[in-house]
Amino acid sequence: MTTVDVDPARTDPLADRIRSLVLPDRVHGSIYTDPDVYARELERIWYATWVYVGHASEVPEPNDYVRKTIGPQQVVMTRDKTGAIHVLHNRCSHRGNLVCDADRGNAGSFRCPYHGWTFANTGDLLGFPFNQGYGGSRARAELPGLGVVPRVESYRGFVFASLAVDGPTLREHLGAAAERLDRLCRLSPEGEVELTAGWVKHEVTANWKMLVENETDGYHPQFVHSSIFSISGSGIGALYSDKSTAVTRALGGGHTENDLSPEFRRLGVPMGWAGTPEAKIPDYVAAMRATYGSETADEIMINGSPHVMIFPNLFVAEIQLFQIQPLAVDRTVQHVTAIQFAGAPDLNRRLVTQCVGSVGPAGMLLADDAEMYERNQRGVAQRQPEWLDLTRGLHRERVDDDGHTIGTATDETSMRAMWRHYRELMT
Amino acid sequence: MDELGVVANEFATVSVSVDDRGNGTRLRLEDLRTGTVRHLDALELESIVWAPESWMRALLDPSAHRWRDAERGPARESLDEP
Numbered sequence: 001m002t003t004v005d006v007d008p009a010r011t012d013p014l015a016d017r018i019r020s021l022v023l024p025d026r027v028h029g030s031i032y033t034d035p036d037v038y039a040r041e042l043e044r045i046w047y048a049t050w051v052y053v054g055h056a057s058e059v060p061e062p063n064d065y066v067r068k069t070i071g072p073q074q075v076v077m078t079r080d081k082t083g084a085i086h087v088l089h090n091r092c093s094h095r096g097n098l099v100c101d102a103d104r105g106n107a108g109s110f111r112c113p114y115h116g117w118t119f120a121n122t123g124d125l126l127g128f129p130f131n132q133g134y135g136g137s138r139a140r141a142e143l144p145g146l147g148v149v150p151r152v153e154s155y156r157g158f159v160f161a162s163l164a165v166d167g168p169t170l171r172e173h174l175g176a177a178a179e180r181l182d183r184l185c186r187l188s189p190e191g192e193v194e195l196t197a198g199w200v201k202h203e204v205t206a207n208w209k210m211l212v213e214n215e216t217d218g219y220h221p222q223f224v225h226s227s228i229f230s231i232s233g234s235g236i237g238a239l240y241s242d243k244s245t246a247v248t249r250a251l252g253g254g255h256t257e258n259d260l261s262p263e264f265r266r267l268g269v270p271m272g273w274a275g276t277p278e279a280k281i282p283d284y285v286a287a288m289r290a291t292y293g294s295e296t297a298d299e300i301m302i303n304g305s306p307h308v309m310i311f312p313n314l315f316v317a318e319i320q321l322f323q324i325q326p327l328a329v330d331r332t333v334q335h336v337t338a339i340q341f342a343g344a345p346d347l348n349r350r351l352v353t354q355c356v357g358s359v360g361p362a363g364m365l366l367a368d369d370a371e372m373y374e375r376n377q378r379g380v381a382q383r384q385p386e387w388l389d390l391t392r393g394l395h396r397e398r399v400d401d402d403g404h405t406i407g408t409a410t411d412e413t414s415m416r417a418m419w420r421h422y423r424e425l426m427t
Numbered sequence: 428m429d430e431l432g433v434v435a436n437e438f439a440t441v442s443v444s445v446d447d448r449g450n451g452t453r454l455r456l457e458d459l460r461t462g463t464v465r466h467l468d469a470l471e472l473e474s475i476v477w478a479p480e481s482w483m484r485a486l487l488d489p490s491a492h493r494w495r496d497a498e499r500g501p502a503r504e505s506l507d508e509p
């Protein structure tokens with residue numbers, strides 16, 4: 001061990017602690033339960049990096065708006081008259097009331113219900129009642145408008161925001177994960193997804209990182225989801241077996257995926273990944289072949305949709321999209337919707353039905369996972385053993401042609417990669 | 428009179444109809460939260476269509492009309508000129 005002289009003014013005991021709690025092959029249970037760690041996660045991750053906010057298709061018309069979140073922060077995503085998208089803090093600049101209450105609507109301006117201060121959907125203060133109390137209308141120029149989230153960028157309609165004024169571009173942040181969003185969009189004959197099916201919110205008493213880890217944990221499906229797989233006759237379980245050719249991949253930047261496409265290619269059936277025979281969605285298949293040509297269309301439809309976790313909060317699980325929102329160290333909401341593909345009404349109807357069965361209010365897939373999150377949170381609060389093991393597949397990790405670390409379908413390659421990135425951000 | 432519908436969001440609720448009781452048609456707008464009504468004729472509507480954005484922004488200032496005078500409280504109908 002070497003000792004380093006540190007300037008006492010610059011010591012950071014919390015960083016030291018986090019460094020000792022997050023190791024390459026294990027993490028300490030308190031990383032999920034410690035309120036100080038959570039407070040730093042908000043500052044270093046949720047309020048500093050790019051966070052997924054919403055999709056452009058949720059505000060299709062000028063002056064549309066939707067309420068969204070960046071971690072525990074309430075924001076409003078608006079499209080102004082000129083078509084530009086803004087993300088505003090949902091907090092009145094007078095005395096801090098929540099300005100927007102409806103989940104969505106169309107409004108060029110917002111009027112706070114408390115004292116009537118009125119704001120444009122770009123955040124500008126337009127006026128307030130009884131302005132003599134401020135010395136007349138000129139005061140408007142001096143008083144603040146709504147807080148504007150400083151950086152908003154989108155990729156293929158996916159809108160991300162960062163509360164930090166400076167930092168990497170969204171494209172740099174996404175890295176190789178961007179191509180997974182391309183892969184998703186290619187499944188539309190018009191090259192676009194639309195998040196128009198509505199949202200279900202599932203709240204769990206668990207730390208947000210348990211959800212992030214679970215999204216690309218290929219080890220659990222055969223256990224946790226065996227009942228839904230057996231009653232639905234689903235072949236998904238087999239994709240996560242030792243014989244599977246699927247891989248778990250670290251995409252860099254804490255982004256991870258279960259790449260099931262090798263299995264889908266082995267199956268070789270267009271839309272086999274969705275469990276939907278061509279004959280049931282003839283319009284979709286025809287539209288895809290018209291757009292891409294038969295050969296490419298079949299390749300796209302065979303390869304299927306991605307299963308990718310874009311750190312820290314966007315999870316695309318083939319046919320559904322999750323947005324993860326921490327509310328407290330042990331409370332997390334998953335907002336989930338069925339992915340809809342532009343120009344694919346027959347496929348979209350089936351996707352909604354499938355999502356109702358898997359992640360709807362009485363859906364069987366997410367209910368299984370939610371139970372595990374909550375039990376896991378209670379489990380890690382126990383005193384012994386203190387550590388969570390992350391060694392699965394460590395001995396058989398490889399590097400693929402693109403330089404990404406990969407493991408088998410059930411290996412914990414994705415978790416190790418997530419924690420590596422987390423440690424960098426937090427210390 | 429043909430009611431065209433209600434235009435509403437979480438901030439306001441206004442019923443819109445075409446009033447043809449006069450010699451020509453007018454738009455009738457009713458603020459359903461107070462019952463206050465304003466008619467707009469074709470030329471007024473056309474002028475709104477062409478009005479600069481700053482005019483509309485000024486109109487959205489509560490102190491420009493209904494909440495102009497704290498002594499009198501909120502107006503019951505559209506105010507005289509200041």
Ligand code: FES
Pocket residue numbers: 092093094095096097112113114115116117
């Ligand atoms: S708090 Fe919004 S107007 Fe007073």
Ligand SMILES: [Fe+2]
Pocket residue numbers: 214220221224225365369
């Ligand atoms: Fe699961």
